[in-house]
Amino acid sequence: xxxxxxxxxxxxxxEGEDVSMNxxxxxxxxxxxxxxxxxxxxxxxxxxLYKAGELTSNGRLTAQFGITRKDSFLNxxxxxxxxxxxxxxxxxxxxxxxxxxxxxxxxxxxxxxP
Amino acid sequence: xxGVIQSPRHEVTEMGQEVTLRCKPISGHDxxxxxxxxxxxxxxxxxxxxxxxxxxxxxxxxxxxSAKMPNASFSTLKIQPSEPRDSAVYFCAxxxxxxxxxxxxxxxxxxxxx
Numbered sequence: 001x002x003x004x005x006x007x008x009x010x011x012x013x014x015e016g017e018d019v020s021m022n023x024x025x026x027x028x029x030x031x032x033x034x035x036x037x038x039x040x041x042x043x044x045x046x047x048x049l050y051k052a053g054e055l056t057s058n059g060r061l062t063a064q065f066g067i068t069r070k071d072s073f074l075n076x077x078x079x080x081x082x083x084x085x086x087x088x089x090x091x092x093x094x095x096x097x098x099x100x101x102x103x104x105x106x107x108x109x110x111x112x113x114p
Numbered sequence: 115x116x117g118v119i120q121s122p123r124h125e126v127t128e129m130g131q132e133v134t135l136r137c138k139p140i141s142g143h144d145x146x147x148x149x150x151x152x153x154x155x156x157x158x159x160x161x162x163x164x165x166x167x168x169x170x171x172x173x174x175x176x177x178x179x180s181a182k183m184p185n186a187s188f189s190t191l192k193i194q195p196s197e198p199r200d201s202a203v204y205f206c207a208x209x210x211x212x213x214x215x216x217x218x219x220x221x222x223x224x225x226x227x228x
Contacts, residue, residue: 033216042219106156
């Protein structure tokens with residue numbers, strides 16, 4: 001599948017700080033998704049984006065579908081200790097040859113200290 | 115809904131033994147995916163099914179891996195013979211409609227081959 005480049009690889013912040021992470025691709029995507037994985041569990045969907053330029057919020061989380069359709073951003077405002085986990089971006093390529101499977105980034109590991 | 119159910123949660127086996135991982139997707143979901151997660155490679159798609167039919171198995175590492183979906187409510191991933199490099203967390207996920215609405219992941223099976 002198409003490789004997604006996710007950054008940063010890890011973040012270590014204090015409670016109350018805002019967090020930003022992003023995901024880029026060399027090809028165009030039709031759908032962008034953001035997942036969170038906690039230890040011992042599978043990834044859980046946080047936000048789904050379907051149109052270029054779309055900005056969607058889920059509580060303190062906000063994600064955007066880049067206008068080039070090759071990137072997406074996730075912001076977490078006023079972080080709290082329970083935000084700890086690995087955040088994955090995932091996308092559905094527009095290339096019909098890529099099938100119907102989501103491609104995943106390698107994740108951003110977030111640690112929040114009280 | 116109970117979500118995607120995987121069993122066992124943990125499996126420790128000796129090299130050369132056969133391992134079978136099981137998955138029950140969410141009722142009504144017509145796509146089922148098997149992923150493998152390691153620190154080095156992140157989430158890798160192994161195979162996916164649509165309406166019980168394997169669509170893309172290009173991610174299956176080698177002939178030692180096989181997957182079946184005999185009906186809409188059950189799938190297996192088998193490794194025979196197992197090797198230490200197969201140690202990973204294996205996730206099953208299911209979805210509607212090409213994954214546009216995201217996948218629902220199971221809690222995973224942590225496989226250790228010694």
